[in-house]
Amino acid sequence: MASVSQFNPYQCDQCGTANIVAAPILYEQGTRAYSGPFHSGTSQSYSALAAAPPDPRGYGRPLLLWGIPICFTFFWGFVGLGRILGHPESAARLGETVVVFFLIGAASFAGMLLNFRRIARYNRQVYPQLRWNWEHTYVCRRCGKLRLIPS
């Protein structure tokens, strides 16, 4: 019977059943929106989680990770700079520290920009392909095998 099944791409290549479903549909069916007095949101069945779409990468995490050292170093850099300007005799004592703070701050800022560029490139080049693959993935309802059918 396996030879007959080759003519129909819309069937499981592991167990042979024609009972396969597109991943976006499986995801939609298993996702329930709910709202209660304390929580609202969506809940997902196990199969919906397995068929979840890929996510584009967000900027929030690197913004937080890099933003904290950037704020910290620039804040204390400017505090030191203000002190030097107010008391020029303290320049010899504080000058080097202030410079180091500003250098670390600038390096963190550069690191954040590089991180953002990597995320933007991923969202522009990698993510659309993952999304397309997801839209063309079928899940067997009998054995759970995933299959990409690019048509």
Ligand SMILES: [Zn+2]
């Ligand atoms: Zn199957």
